[in-house]
Amino acid sequence: MSGTGQDDTHRRIERVARESYGRLVAYLSAHTRDVASAEDALSDALVKALTAWPRDGLPQNPEAWLLTTARHAIIDHVRHQQVVLASEPTLMLLREGHEDMTLSVKFPDERLKLLFVCAHPAIDPAMHTPLMLQTVLGLDAARIAGAFLVSPKTMGQRLVRAKTKIRDGGIRFEIPQERELPQRLDAVLEAIYAAFGVGWDDMAGVDRRGRELAEEGIWLGRVLLELLPSEAEVHGLLALMLHCEARRAARRGQDGRYVPLSEQDPKLWSLPLIEEAEGHLAEAFKNGRFGRFQLEAAIQSVHAERARSGRTEWEAIVRFYEQLIGISPALGTQTGYAAAVGEAKGPETGLAVLDGIDLKAVSCYQPYWAVRAHLLQRLGRTPEAKDAYDRAIGLTEDPAVKEFLLQRRG
């Protein structure tokens, strides 16, 4: 086989792996609850595909091929362990495994259950996002570790522990009941948003403590929407992520310098992404159940308006923030509100909002100090502004933002 042919096969395998990974893991583990074994079996199958597909040609249905091969890997594993009393779900999986799956395609999509399992209240909230990234998207522990700023070994151990808990802790693969659904769904949405990387670039000089996983976050958002097409907040979350993603190219100057939102050139914003975001927001508003992500997306939508109108309607942003505070008065929301009030009603009023926040809560919170420095500088309170800038710079991770704040500080 020629080198190009082999490259094609590799690319094909990568694509199938990416698109099918979560579906296969979800399906293979839905009955056994054993996510780790499902993942091991699937990686075995992917390794086998690397030799079989270039040799025999691509199977007619690559996904079914992987599923059959992964099932055989599980069977081999069980035989190897000489498990006498295999559990009923495992036996069932094995029985199904004897059917020839190479042509038939249909197997249920269990990814929604898997997402709810990953964000289950019995699992440490800090592990919700890493679990989703690994089980649904197939990201390796080292990549996830980098994004979450822990050592690869530690992340690996935490993932193993979480999967053991899923297997042995009685966590069921199911869609939550109606009355539980909103709360359980919020946990899934939060975890997906955490992959995207929380960051408010509508406040000048605020550090995006990025996860470098924006693309993965959007991918997960799309998966969730496919599975829950009529949930307003799912549309809201996707709209929020797409609006932020639309501004990616404008966020840095050609020299790599940080450009705050107010100074960004709207011509550099991605119009298709903005339009897609607006479509989801409209869909969300149609569906009722107002929520946090729709409001945050609405704020970003007001910012996007500047591409058409040339100005930012800060009063509208302030109103959305007021509603947002009513739903979730998180530190980030209060700080964003103060920044918006500062633009709409003047720096003095913005500063008064900041003064209402408990100082103990913000000692390590960079956005608070960045906004505070900006407002103090506008008021001409230079020594206090310099002090606040120092606090912000010291808490900043992104070197470009650091440089921007150093220049503003003077």
Added chain:
Amino acid sequence: MQFALLIYESPEAFATRKNDSYTGAWRAYYKALVDAGIFVGGDPLEVPETGTTVRLTEGRRRVQDGPYADTKEQLGGFTILELPSLDAALDWAARCPAASYGAVEVRPLTPELRRRITE
């Protein structure tokens, strides 16, 4: 729990130590550490060329000009922080100015060994 943040810098970074943006970033970082109430101690070190390395090999003194390790990035300073966990220490390491132009190694101190030595 105490952690040392060991700061590694390249020759280019050592050369920028007199620049305002170098000192500005470090001053801000120092302030953030103190305000967060986690700063225990630490200092910058003179440039690596000023180092002299001593060892005894088979009873003979060997003295070498320069630092111990012959690597591009050299130890430029250290900070000791009081923090609840390694996760928190890595968080502060990422904010350290040297994380973007050099490297920061995070190492827990070993109070148990310290106790055996000092008591």
